[in-house]
Amino acid sequence: MARNRDPFTQALSSLRERIHSGALPAGAPVIVQDEAERLRLSTTPVREALARLSGEGLVERAASGGYVALRLDAAAARDRYVMHAHLVQIALETNTRSLGSVKAPAPRFEAATPEAAAHRLFLTLVCSTGNRVLWDAWEKVSGQLKVIRGVESLLFRDLADEARTLYAAYAETAGSEFAEIVRRYHERRANAAGALAALVLSREASCAGD
Structure with missing residues (x-):
């Protein structure tokens, strides 16, 4: 230790x-x-x-x-995905106002860990605003969602493709198109919050039984 x-x-x-x-x-x-x-x-x-x-x-x-x-039931998990989406959207709008068409460089994409790849892109967006209040709020919600993110691959089998789409849209499309892809990313998870919360409980029960 x-x-x-x-x-x-x-x-x-x-x-x-x-x-x-x-x-x-x-x-x-x-x-x-x-x-x-x-x-x-x-x-x-x-x-x-x-x-x-x-x-x-x-x-x-x-x-x-x-x-x-912390226990994230279906409603709590959904609320946090919705809040996470709002905070990322605020970051996008803030960066558009302050930077125009200039974009912060995207982090390196690593297909082996698509959940982490998407997280790093959102982190870059929020951090690049320079807004400490926004950063603190995003970091808190993101931290609460970390356990849920750990089981997303059990439900969604296309996370690598989804993350590639996020990165490509960020690099190649206008802000409004990227914002729509980000919205769909979060909406998908919010709609599946009940299943994701159940998977977390199932995993924890399995670990406790080992």
């Missing part, structure tokens, strides 16, 4: 990764003492990390006290 980070950063990074990977299943209680023992830390940095993750929307306050890992 790496020891070159301060205890807070170590706890934050570990807990965030465990939530994103599904090692902390949706709705599962996050036991401060257990996490502190696992990381060989005191409970203080773990509590501070959980407070930060609560602000990111990755953990929620439990009714009985403490925290539970």
Whole structure:
């Protein structure tokens, strides 16, 4: 285990990764003492990390006290895809006003990881606005969707082609045409939010049984 980070950063990074990977299943209680023992830390940095993750929307306050890992049911997953679409659209409109026809260079396309490729393109669009408020909002929603993105390939078999279309449209088409492709990208996922949320729960149940 790496020891070159301060205890807070170590706890934050570990807990965030465990939530994103599904090692902390949706709705599962996050036991401060257990996490502190696992990381060989005191409970203080773990509590501070959980407070930060609560602000990111990755953990929620439990009714009985403490925290539970974020659970994205169908409605919550759909809402976040819709919000993600809105934030990317704001980025497109902001860049058009400030840059005109000039576009930020697209990141390198990697077909082996199409979910990540699309994410990197959206990240570039949002980051290139220079708007910190927009960036913070997008990063929060995107972080909450990371677990869902991890199962998209189980439902959608054409993610590589879809990502190629996104990249080609960004490079070759007018802003309005690209915006329409981005809209369809998100609408597809919002419409499938129930199936995607069910796949996350199924994966977590399978991992828990192993």
